[in-house]
Amino acid sequence: MHPLLQGIILGLTLSALLGPALFTLLQTSIHRGLKSGIILAFGIFLSDVSVVYLALLGALQLINQKNNYIIAGLLGGLILIGFGIYTFLHKIHIDENNKAIEVRVAGPLTYVLKGYFLNIMNPFVWFFWISAVVGVSSTYGDDKHGIILFFIGTLSTVFGSDVLKVFIANRIKEKLKANILVRVNHFVGLLLIVFGVFLIIRVFFNL
Numbered sequence: 001m002h003p004l005l006q007g008i009i010l011g012l013t014l015s016a017l018l019g020p021a022l023f024t025l026l027q028t029s030i031h032r033g034l035k036s037g038i039i040l041a042f043g044i045f046l047s048d049v050s051v052v053y054l055a056l057l058g059a060l061q062l063i064n065q066k067n068n069y070i071i072a073g074l075l076g077g078l079i080l081i082g083f084g085i086y087t088f089l090h091k092i093h094i095d096e097n098n099k100a101i102e103v104r105v106a107g108p109l110t111y112v113l114k115g116y117f118l119n120i121m122n123p124f125v126w127f128f129w130i131s132a133v134v135g136v137s138s139t140y141g142d143d144k145h146g147i148i149l150f151f152i153g154t155l156s157t158v159f160g161s162d163v164l165k166v167f168i169a170n171r172i173k174e175k176l177k178a179n180i181l182v183r184v185n186h187f188v189g190l191l192l193i194v195f196g197v198f199l200i201i202r203v204f205f206n207l
Helices: 001-013 020-032 034-057 060-066 064-087 108-118 123-140 144-176 178-204
Strands: none
Touching: 001 064, 001 123, 001 144, 020 034, 020 108, 020 144, 020 178, 034 108, 034 123, 034 144, 064 108, 123 144
């Protein structure tokens, strides 16, 4: 099977997985609009590219060191908890038609950085991509062209699926009332906090 096609298949599989970045992506798309959602997805995409690149350079040894694992887990968990608290407490302003309005719209760089750091600070993202790099490298050996095609297929498929999710979320937001948007914020905020606490607990259990 062609490496590009194999990469696409892995990308489709990864796109079905649930995680903090996915929930934040959907929440941003519903609450902040299509453009913000796509920019956030691009930030997530950049973080995936960064992790794959670092893994190809040999980040496996770095992340496997116990001290680095503890720092990454604690820092990642605290960042997720911080994002969760902010999302949960974020106030939605309502107009006279019971529609949500945005008082202050953040710039594109804010969403790129949010997507980038929300994703890259998740240790599970590192472990997944490092495992993928190890597996693909052992399969293709010195065939760098095949490895590159594989990850082009995987990363582009994941990014394309994220953009599709943004479009779907943006389409359904018109049918959502302001009180539903508040519940979405609370739900996503709590999930991010739970993910963060889980990461921190996992670090201590693996000491």
